[in-house]
Amino acid sequence: MDEHDGGERMRTIGGDHLALREQVLTELRRRIVDGDYAQGERLTENRLADDFGVSRNPVREALRVVEAEGFVQILPRRGAVVATLDETAVRDLFAVREQFETLAAGLAAERATEEDVTRLRNLLKEASAATDAKDFGRVAELNSALHSAVIEISGNRWLASLSAAMYHHVHWVFRVGAAQRAPHSWKEHIRVVDAIAAGDRDAAVEAARAHIEAAATAALPG
CATH class of the missing domain: 1.20.120.530 (GntR ligand-binding domain-like)
Known part of the structure; x- marks a missing residue:
């Protein structure tokens, strides 16, 4: 890895962004599991960004992951909603x-x-x-x-x-x-x-x- 003069290690490009996405993902998953976000509740990117105090980009990426995991469904005209444990x-x-x-x-x-x-x-x-x-x-x-x-x-x-x-x-x-x-x-x-x-x-x-x-x-x- 390249280094700055003086021996300081360069920051990996995107490293902080990835860490932020993981933090949002962990907290989003926790809130669903603990019932803070109820089954069937709508989760807009703007609302989650406000809840977590972050931009919409890490929220959007975290939503993709929890959708793939089955915690969230994307419904026509409603967008992302918390999945139901049927x-x-x-x-x-x-x-x-x-x-x-x-x-x-x-x-x-x-x-x-x-x-x-x-x-x-x-x-x-x-x-x-x-x-x-x-x-x-x-x-x-x-x-x-x-x-x-x-x-x-x-x-x-x-x-x-x-x-x-x-x-x-x-x-x-x-x-x-x-x-x-x-x-x-x-x-x-x-x-x-x-x-x-x-x-x-x-x-x-x-x-x-x-x-x-x-x-x-x-x-x-x-």
């Missing part, structure tokens, strides 16, 4: 989760170290405390963190790569019903972690499957 979308999400998370739990049971198990148990303790405190935003974060940790511990890089985008939607679905699900969810997680700690692949797979089935039942209409 029954089909939620069923499809849980169908994929069952495949990913049962595989991850089984592999994690075979590969987890003592340090890995300690990490999972610490997440469980934090989730229990957040549930008792009714801090459901934090519970949702810890829910995603636990599932991501199990996938990481599985050691399967394809699972980690393919599931990254999915977990934004997992967080979204969980956040909607967190107050009802939180007391049950972390107890189901205990079964998964106990099986991983015991190195019992079959038990880990079944505990993960039971957890996904319970979460799907809670998220979907009867």
